[in-house]
Amino acid sequence: MAFKCIFMVMIFLLCECSSKEYNIFCQYDLASYYFKDHSQFFDWNIDSRLCTHLVIGSGVGVDEETGELRITDKDLLLGNDMPSRVKHMKSDSIRKVLATIGGWQEDSKHFSNMVASHKKRDNFYNSMLEFVHKWRFDGVQIDWRYPTQGGGQSEDRKNFVLLLEELKLIFREHKLILMVAVLGRTNKRNLESYDIPGIVKNSDFIHLMMHDERDLYRLRLAYNAPLRGSGNGVADAIKLWKSQGKAPEKLILGIPFFVRSYTMDNNQTAVGSLSKGPGKQTKSSRRPGFMTYNEWCVQESSWSKKFDKVAMVPYASKGDQWVSYENPGSIWAKMHMLQQHMLGGAMAWTVDVDDFLGTCGERHGLLRVIFSALGDQNALTTETPTTEPLGLCPFDGFWSNDFDCSLYHECRNGERFYHKCPEGQYFDEIQIDCRPAAEVNCLISHYENWPLDIEIVE
Incomplete structure (x- = not known):
């Protein structure tokens, strides 16, 4: 109810x-x-x-x-x-x-x-x-x-x-x-x-x-x-x-x-840390400190990814490289x-x-x-429908967010609609409901890696 x-x-x-x-x-x-x-x-x-x-x-x-x-x-x-x-x-x-x-x-x-x-x-x-x-x-x-x-x-x-x-x-x-x-x-x-x-x-x-x-x-x-x-x-x-x-x-x-890249100094990954300069240029865009999103998405699984809950942005590191x-x-x-x-x-x-x-x-x-x-x-109604489980929204239903248990989205006819639970509640995929956070088992693997208090340094 x-x-x-x-x-x-x-x-x-x-x-x-x-x-x-x-x-x-x-x-x-x-x-x-x-x-x-x-x-x-x-x-x-x-x-x-x-x-x-x-x-x-x-x-x-x-x-x-x-x-x-x-x-x-x-x-x-x-x-x-x-x-x-x-x-x-x-x-x-x-x-x-x-x-x-x-x-x-x-x-x-x-x-x-x-x-x-x-x-x-x-x-x-x-x-x-x-x-x-x-x-x-x-x-x-x-x-x-x-x-x-x-x-x-x-x-x-x-x-x-x-x-x-x-x-x-x-x-x-x-x-x-x-x-x-x-x-x-x-x-x-x-x-x-x-x-x-x-x-x-x-x-x-x-x-x-x-x-x-x-x-x-x-x-x-x-x-x-x-x-x-x-x-x-x-x-x-x-x-x-x-x-x-x-x-x-x-x-x-x-x-x-676009993805902005840096070369870290002493592998300090917190935002505001010293950098040695732009990240390495890629083979496709060939521009130091710059990467297209389609270059990034095919390799992101091999990077260590985190999400800043204050700035509400993801960032990642691999070796001495860091991206926003x-x-x-x-x-x-x-x-x-x-x-x-x-x-x-x-x-x-x-x-x-x-x-x-x-x-x-x-x-x-x-x-x-x-x-x-x-x-x-x-x-988008003229788009040819597909039954293949591809893309951001392959099946109809409600799903929790990859990074924040208080966020969830609805998939409807291949389209994604975003929602947010009331303060202090998480989305429960089993009961398809927003419930008190203490009663929901938040199983997001990235969650423990989120920085709780990041100071943005200009």
């Missing part, structure tokens, strides 16, 4: 959450074309049913001298005939396709010089409109990393808002979407970069990136996107941007799908917080590093967790 009451409450809450339409932005980094073997990604690998918006990333920057847009990788964009393929990426689910200007490979001073000059800003606007219309994009994501930093100037903070004010007027006239990517970390250095009210007021969407790649030398072990942590957590970012921007529906929470990554449990926790604060949706960053071939389970396994929480389940 108790379970029925709890289940009805869960259904009510899910209905309340589902009554709000969420956006699922899927970023596609074109540079994944250069990955090797099963990590190489092509646009036909995108499952359009799982996204409402597609954001094309990398290959477009800003000319430092003129302020105009410039193609930074002509072979990648023009050689693969991207302009003619963009129009084919739209579908019943993907309503809009955006282009990213900037990104992690773009020098900050290029933006800084452009926004400081009226003439260069005009060149930027004109070349952008020409680019967007020629390539049939529905808008852009400005990804400046980061104002006032990396060769930028102190004036970047106010000049960035000026850029957005002018772009807002132009985009409104041409019915284009203006999205801005910002670093969500709330430490002092980062807050000096952003005039939050000004950015939110003049943008349609704000992509809160929670991964931080500024420590090129990887001097300390750090989580990719902790839910909570001193100036580093998702909770702090949402609270700050929501309170100062006063438009939570514009906030899009970034979920990093996302799994269904950590993503579910972020989706729950996103829904609590009624944000505008989530950004999958990036879909090309997910398990898009289904090597370790369902195709696009991480993206499907976001979709299960935010998406329109009817979008």
Whole structure:
């Protein structure tokens, strides 16, 4: 009887959450074309049913001298005939396709010089409109990393808002979407970069990136996107941007799908411990300190894995290597917080590093967790059913979480729906009920390895 009451409450809450339409932005980094073997990604690998918006990333920057847009990788964009393929990426689910200007490979001073000059800003606007219309994009994501930093100037903070004010007027006239990517970390250095009210007021969407790649030398072990942590957590970012921007529906929470790796110093695995630098580069992605999720999932069983209950993120070690990554449990926790604060949706960053071939389970396994929480389940009804016990949800029923006995999920018609027991209770798979923790035999093998009190060191 108790379970029925709890289940009805869960259904009510899910209905309340589902009554709000969420956006699922899927970023596609074109540079994944250069990955090797099963990590190489092509646009036909995108499952359009799982996204409402597609954001094309990398290959477009800003000319430092003129302020105009410039193609930074002509072979990648023009050689693969991207302009003619963009129009084919739209579908019943993907309503809009955006282009990213900037990104992690773009020098900050290029933006800084452009926004400081009226003439260069005009060149930027004109070349952008020409680019967007020629390539049939529905808008852009400005990804400046980061104002006032990396060769930028102190004036970047106010000049960035000026850029957005002018772009807002132009985009409104041409019915284009203006999205801005910002670093969500709330430490002092980062807050000096952003005039939050000004950015939110003049943008349609704000992509809160929670991964931080500024420590090129990887001097300390750090989580990719902790839910909570001193100036580093998702909770702090949402609270700050929501309170100062006063438009939570514009906030899009970034979920990093890639795996960040480190080389440990003296094999100290606690977050914040000293590091010798980035982890070893892999054969597929060939980038030190970086691993695609599909590279990681095929080898994770041989690593020692743990889960931080405070930060709500998994991490693992093997030999002198240490990684921070996302799994269904950590993503579910972020989706729950996103829904609590009624944000505008989530950004999958990036879909090309997910398990898009289904090597370790369902195709696009991480993206499907976001979709299960935010998406329109009817979008998947055309998928061919299978009786094979594969993927995240092979059988209907209720199952306990792999890392937390208070969490459980329901499998229904191949889809996963996440739930949480009331405080002090665990899910009992035998009785299919949430019961007092002392009365439930929690048999999770990882449980005793969970760190109880981890201090997040920036």
